[in-house]
Structure formats: structure tokens, C-alpha cells
Amino acid sequence: xxxxxxxxxxxxxAEGNPLTVKCTYxxxxxxxLFWYVQYPNRGLxxxxxxxxxxxxxxxxxxxEAEFNKSQTSFHLKKPSALVSDSALYFCAVRDIQxxxxxxxxxxxxxxxxx
Amino acid sequence: xxGVTQSPTHLIKTRGQHVTLRCSPISGHKSVSWYQxxxxxxxQFIFQYYEKEERGRGNFPDRFSARQFPNYSSELxxxxxxxxxxxxxxxxxSLSSRDRSYEQYxxxxxxxxxx
Numbered sequence: 035x036x037x038x039x040x041x042x043x044x045x046x047x048a049e050g051n052p053l054t055v056k057c058t059y060x061x062x063x064x065x066x067l068f069w070y071v072q073y074p075n076r077g078l079x080x081x082x083x084x085x086x087x088x089x090x091x092x093x094x095x096x097x098e099a100e101f102n103k104s105q106t107s108f109h110l111k112k113p114s115a116l117v118s119d120s121a122l123y124f125c126a127v128r129d130i131q132x133x134x135x136x137x138x139x140x141x142x143x144x145x146x147x148x
Numbered sequence: 149x150x151g152v153t154q155s156p157t158h159l160i161k162t163r164g165q166h167v168t169l170r171c172s173p174i175s176g177h178k179s180v181s182w183y184q185x186x187x188x189x190x191x192q193f194i195f196q197y198y199e200k201e202e203r204g205r206g207n208f209p210d211r212f213s214a215r216q217f218p219n220y221s222s223e224l225x226x227x228x229x230x231x232x233x234x235x236x237x238x239x240x241x242s243l244s245s246r247d248r249s250y251e252q253y254x255x256x257x258x259x260x261x262x263x
Contacts, residue, residue: 068251077152077238077254078191124190134181134204136252138190 036061038108038125040139047115048147055110055142057125066128067108068136069099071121078124084108095119115146150175152241152255160261166227169258173220173241179203180222181252182214183238191238197222198244226260234262 038059047053059065066085070078082093089101099110110123122141129135153172161167173180179198183191196204197216216222220241226233236259240252 070254075256077256078240080251080253083251126190132204134179134196134198135193135206136181136183136191137193138183140188140190 036065036127036129036137038067038127038137038139040123040125040142042142043140044143044145046145046147049117050114053112053115053119053144053146055123055125055144057108057110057139059106059108059125059127061127061130063130065108065130067099067101068126068128069093069097069108069110070124070126070138072124072141073121081110081123115144117146117148120144120146152239152253154237154239154255154258156258157256158259158261160263161229162263163229163231165229166225167229167260169224169226169237169239169260171222171224171239171241171255173222173239174253177241177243177253178220179242179244179250180216180220181240181242182222182224183240184208185236185238185257187235194224229262231262234260236260 068083069081072078084091084101092098124141125139126136155170181196182194185191193206195214200216211227214224236257238257239255242250242252
């Protein structure tokens with residue numbers, strides 16, 4: 035079965051500092067990985083995806099993610115955090131065999147302090 | 149272009165009742181998926197529909213059902229509501245269900261409270 039894990043419930047970072055939100059995956063085959071962000075009382079917004087190709091994927095709002103096959107990780111990164119980045123972040127993987135299914139992690143709350 | 153829309157925004161129901169949630173996908177999108185997000189957890193996949201046919205089903209009881217209409221909008225129905233059904237129900241649309249590179253776009257959700 036495919037799955038993703040987000041080991042940190044919460045990440046705290048000061049504005050202007052780099053941020054990393056961690057995600058590890060477990061899939062049998064090549065993974066299709068996604069990052070979404072959720073603001074309070076809102077649906078999920080797509081940030082970026084890894085399908086194939088370059089291991090460093092660039093997405094919306096200055097976010098990027100690094101795919102690491104040997105460590106089965108897909109960490110979300112941003113060089114300089116903004117207070118407005120404070121939100122709930124979800125990593126997701128698409129099922130290899132039944133690609134109509136997405137599996138989401140439990141989410142990581144990012145707090146960016148001024 | 150309008151994004152994914154869902155109605156109603158909030159809903160309060162009593163145990164044993166049934167509920168119907170509605171979703172309109174982004175124009176041109178033919179695939180609709182439904183997710184349940186319990187407070188403090190990630191979304192859990194319920195159903196996926198493409199071209200009016202069910203293409204995927206998650207581990208939810210038969211009390212949960214859905215359908216897709218010719219205009220690609222969708223309804224999620226839940227019968228015999230339980231307290232544990234209280235959650236944010238998210239609808240997501242995508243261009244196709246056949247290309248696994250396509251991302252999904254989510255609506256704002258319907259907050260269901262069962263008392």
C-alpha cells in the first residue's frame with residue numbers, strides 16, 4: 035500500500051529564515067508526490083508535484099521540494115519564510131495501481147513568527 | 149475561471165438523518181473526488197468519479213454513496229449519520245482520471261456537524 039508520513043506535527047520558524055517541512059513516502063514503484071497547503075476554514079491549495087525528472091521541484095509562492103529516492107523523502111522547503119506562510123501543510127502520494135486514489139499525510143502546522 | 153464550488157458551507161444534522169453534499173468542478177474538469185477530513189487529520193479518500201462512473205472507492209461503509217451528473221457536478225450522500233461522520237467534506241476536481249500527473253484542485257469544503 036502507498037502512504038506518506040509527516041513526522042512533525044508542528045514546525046516553528048522565524049520570518050526570513052529558511053523552512054523545511056518533512057515528508058517521507060512508502061510506495062511500490064515510482065512515486066507521484068504532491069504538496070498542498072490549507073489555510074483556516076479553506077480547502078487545500080496545490081503547491082507543487084513530483085512526477086519524474088529533476089529532483090528539485092519548484093512550485094507556487096516560492097516553495098520548492100526535493101525528491102530523494104534513497105531516503106524516500108520529499109521535503110518541502112522555502113529559502114525565506116513569511117508570516118503569511120503560516121498554515122497547515124499536507125504531503126500526498128498518488129496510488130500506483132489505482133491512481134484515482136490519493137493518500138495524504140496527517141499534516142504539519144507551520145508557524146512563522148515575526 | 150471559478151474554482152471548485154461546494155454547497156452548503158456548513159450543515160448541522162442529527163444522528164440517524166441523511167445528508168446530501170454538492171460539488172461543481174472547475175469548468176472543463178471531468179473527474180471529481182470526495183474526501184473526508186476529520187479535525188486534526190489529513191483528508192481521507194472516499195470516492196472518485198469520472199465520466200459519471202465510479203472509478204475509485206476508499207474504505208468507507210455503504211452508508212456513503214455518490215454520483216456524478218452529465219454536467220460533471222457531483223453529490224455525496226451519507227445515510228444513517230453517526231457522530232463520527234462529523235468532518236470537513238472536501239471535493240476535488242481534475243482534468244482526467246487517466247493521467248496520474250494531474251493534480252487535484254480542492255473546493256472550500258462543507259463542514260458537517262452531527263449531533
